[in-house]
Amino acid sequence: MDIKQVIKEKCSGLDKVMEGYALVGDADIDEMVLHPIKAGGKRIRPALTILACEAVGGSADAAMPAAASVELLHTFTLVHDDIMDKDDERRGKPTVHSLWGDDMGILIGDALYSAAFAALADLRRRGIDDTRSMDAIETLIEANDKVHQGQIKDMLFEGKDQVSEDEYLDMIAKKTGALIEASVKIGCIAGGGSPDQIKGFKTYGINCGLAFQIKDDILDLIADQQDLGKPVGSDIKSGKKTIMVLHALGSGSGEPMERLKRALGKESATDEEVSDAIRALDEMGSIGYAQDMLTKLIDGAKSSLDIVEDNEAKSHLLAVADYILMRKR
Amino acid sequence: MDIKQVIKEKCSGLDKVMEGYALVGDADIDEMVLHPIKAGGKRIRPALTILACEAVGGSADAAMPAAASVELLHTFTLVHDDIMDKDDERRGKPTVHSLWGDDMGILIGDALYSAAFAALADLRRRGIDDTRSMDAIETLIEANDKVHQGQIKDMLFEGKDQVSEDEYLDMIAKKTGALIEASVKIGCIAGGGSPDQIKGFKTYGINCGLAFQIKDDILDLIADQQDLGKPVGSDIKSGKKTIMVLHALGSGSGEPMERLKRALGKESATDEEVSDAIRALDEMGSIGYAQDMLTKLIDGAKSSLDIVEDNEAKSHLLAVADYILMRKR
DSSP states (O other): OOHHHHHHHHTTTHHHHHHHHHOOSOHHHHHHHHHHHHTOOOOHHHHHHHHHHHHTTOOHHHHHHHHHHHHHHHHHHHHHHHHHHTOOEETTEEOHHHHHOHHHHHHHHHHHHHHHHHHHHGGGGTTOOHHHHHHHHHHHHHHHHHHHHHHHHHHHHTTOSOOOHHHHHHHHIIIIIHHHHHHHHHHHHHTTOOHHHHHHHHHHHHHHHHHHHHHHHHHHHHSOHHHHSSOTTHHHHHTOOOHHHHHHHHHOOHHHHHHHHHHTTOTTOOHHHHHHHHHHHHHTTHHHHHHHHHHHHHHHHHHGGGGSOOOHHHHHHHHHHHHHHHOOO | OOHHHHHHHHTTTHHHHHHHHHOOSOHHHHHHHHHHHHTOOOOHHHHHHHHHHHHTTOOHHHHHHHHHHHHHHHHHHHHHHHHHHTOOEETTEEOHHHHHOHHHHHHHHHHHHHHHHHHHHGGGGTTOOHHHHHHHHHHHHHHHHHHHHHHHHHHHHHTOSOOOHHHHHHHHIIIIIHHHHHHHHHHHHHTTOOHHHHHHHHHHHHHHHHHHHHHHHHHHHHSOHHHHTSOTTHHHHHTOOOHHHHHHHHHOOHHHHHHHHHHTTOTTOOHHHHHHHHHHHHHTTHHHHHHHHHHHHHHHHHHGGGGSOOOHHHHHHHHHHHHHHHOOO
């Protein structure tokens, strides 16, 4: 079965559950908090939560508040991100702040943040004992801390000349990886996983989270423009310090380096200059370097699931890892 | 003993505890998250948490993470409020967003939000069992939900011609009251209070929270300008729909009403017109109406503490209620 179809089926009742936690019973407020939920999304995080819960023997029903929680938290970060990035559209729909102003955008984001915790605390009403509920909540808090740190670091990096590969990996592990890691770990906790299983699933999550961001960065360079849905090479023009760029700046030299620098961080670079910079990154081995890292991360993610016996949910988790590796957009 | 001195002593180690939960180990980030904590504040909410914990037989030490939590949550709301209100100073110090920009202000607020939950989850490491820890966390989540709803409603009221007294009381109960209520209730939970005690302390908190806001509104009209530290009557000029204004609009008429309307919502009103509007509110019985409501709320708060035997912490809680009633700023 196509893994995208599996994700869709696993999350079929999710939107209603998310809405239940976000609604406050006031028509004006409800219209605004529901807007970013109705806008939809890939729903990868909640699918991971449900699959992890099932893979260790729990039910999808018990995992549902947790799945809603991680997606509500993700939704909140997007609402605040859109204000900061001044993005007026997301997924083809107007963003919260573009409809109701920045101030309301801040508050609606804060309200979704709160709904994420309300959803997770509801685990105790789904047959999960209070110790596991607390473990799940602490996992979300820890992830949440990291997400903000990652976002702050990302913003601080923009003003820095030098960023090391370790600093970059730490930043994306926090900004993108932490919530994916938490989504998997929380599912495993809710499903009654053993300490060893929780540890294994956490590793799966960390690796998938890092891989997800690195794949995004690779796709920006080598995807088919039609698949990607946005111009290829936009990270080159914006000067984003991806793992490929950091590799090249650290080890590349000579003529390819000249070609990279001609387009890097120059919004006015021509399509030809951008293509040339991407070829240069390839010639310096930087794209291959990132591909190798990606492959190793996915291999590590998959083998960390050896901690559970084979079952359908586990096979789906393995397929999600492959999907992260192979996706074209 | 002066109750302000009691609050100060109860919260003597609080800032360090708050800082411990907010620090992330990165010098750039830490400077920013510590800034609004170091700016200080009245610390009434954490003092209520500690006193409620002690009043039901718990220790101040066990309550400390909870006290840090409610104040961190309060601090986060102030950081976001300052962005929305475009306030460049608070407590005589530059605000986060005025130093590092609105985007960073949003993220630093979000990070403090996260630290508030991290602090509260730490109760389980202070000898509080997981069921009580979950009860405390759910109390904070519920309060948090209400705070955002109250803020959103307050913003929506600005664009409305008609607001009823019930709507106004519901809004301030959420915006200002909910976190004060939660501060007391969480202290009682952490201290091992019985269900009846938790209920009684909750009532104390609700009443004090509402009273706190109504007293603020009264002080804006009748305080000594030097005590208040800001111009008396500023709510009149901004057209704020306080309980007094709503009372007057609902039941006043004739010549006093004319004098009120001459200044209400007019930033250009003269000092004389503002004083005249305040006198008109008094003549229409609106200030007396609010004073009566305030007295009843404080009486209710105090009698709800009958649920515990007399002890030192309880006497301080009674004194806090009197302080809310009597304070001059």
